[in-house]
Amino acid sequence: MTDNNHHRSTIEVMEAHVSVRRFRDEPIGHDLLETLIEAGTRDSTSSNMQACTVISITVPEHRKRVAELCSDQAQIHASAAFLAFCADMHRLELCAQMHDVTCDELGNTEAFVTALVDTALVMENVAVAAESVGLGICMIGALRNQPFEVGEALGLPRHVVPVAGLCLGWPAEVHEPKPRLPLDAVWHRERYRDDDDLKRSIDAYDGIIAAFYESQGRHVDDPRWSKVMCNLLGKVAQRADTGRFANKQGLNVQRAEG
Ligand SMILES: Cc1cc2nc3c(=O)[nH]c(=O)nc-3n(C[C@H](O)[C@H](O)[C@H](O)COP(=O)(O)O)c2cc1C
Incomplete structure (x- = not known):
């Protein structure tokens, strides 16, 4: 951990946030990574469901493959650690199996939203924890570009879908924080x-x-x-496989609830 960050308050850390896409060629120790993920999972979680799984991707060949599936973004290759955050209702399915209960409820929109919210909270918590020790972060929504292939590469069981990746590393660039909406x-x-x-x-x-x-x-x-957002409008619709993969995984986002 870097000394010059110890005195920063949580709010100062949050206010200094910028996405970092260039990293020094220095590893993140296993203990630090464990601390960050552990701190990240201390977030609030709907009904204590804890519907998030974090998969760290460190083996170079594996990282290369996953990076390719995320439009080969350079910051993934350059990062010291790359984490895939997945919405995970699989553990609930196992609970049902352990108690011989059926679990059709996992296939409705509310279950999916619950898992997505839990996952986003853990990811942001890990990000803030990382920034608090001087690491740079960049989230990678492109993990949803090819969800079927990502599911295969990460061995995702039923009821688990990729939400976003997180690059972590020691920053090799400094930026002014990007202003937010008033x-x-x-x-x-x-x-x-x-x-x-x-x-x-x-x-x-x-x-x-x-x-x-x-x-x-x-x-x-x-x-x-306003103009940049207009250009984005069409792009959001391009990830049609997000819903298709969720449906395949049994997190049926299009099923009508009755
Ligand atoms: C869910 C999510 C997915 C993102 N995906 C990407 C991505 O695939 N590649 C990238 O370079 N930045 C990605 N970003 C970073 C955003 O572009 C960035 O947060 C935004 O432009 C604001 O800039 P700032 O984080 O530097 O303040 C993502 C951010 C979020 C929250």
């Missing part, structure tokens, strides 16, 4: 805010993020957040 766009009082109010906040953020990229010397064709 708080009033996110924090509403008592009732959801008017669209006109929200558009004003978005418009303000468009200016803030454009100035940020300019101050960083980063050229983006049209850096306005």
Whole structure:
């Protein structure tokens, strides 16, 4: 653990968050990794269900294969550790087996959402723990690009789906934190805010993020957040296999509940 991080409060660590994509060629000790994952799993968890599994991928050939399935992002290769976070209802299935109970309930949307929320919480907890000791992190949603192949590579049993990866490593780059939406766009009082109010906040953020990229010397064709989000709209729909794989795994997100 790095000494210069010991005095930082949790809030300071969180406020300093940036995604790091370049890492020094230095390992993360096994004990530290264990501490981070253990701390990460101390999060709140729906009904103590603990519906998250973390798979560390360290063997070079294996890492190479998994990285390829995540559009071969360079930061995965460069990271000192790569963790795959999976929504996991398999353990509940085992509980049912142990007590000779049927578990059709695992195939509904609420079970799926519960497992996703649990998994996201553990991943963010591990990320904050890692940042608190000076590690850099980058989450990898591309773990869902080819879920069938990822499921095969990681040997995921029924009722387990990949949610996102997490690159960890000692940072080889320093960035200013990327500004977020003005708080009033996110924090509403008592009732959801008017669209006109929200558009004003978005418009303000468009200016803030454009100035940020300019101050960083980063050229983006049209850096306005609202425009970048428009370009993203189609991309979200591209991961059609997310739902298909969840269905195959028995986490049937499209089944009507009655
Ligand atoms: C669930 C999730 C998936 C992400 N997937 C990727 C990814 O595949 N590749 C990548 O470079 N960054 C990825 N990111 C990082 C985001 O791009 C980044 O958090 C966002 O642009 C804000 O920048 P910042 O984290 O530096 O503040 C992901 C973040 C989240 C939360």
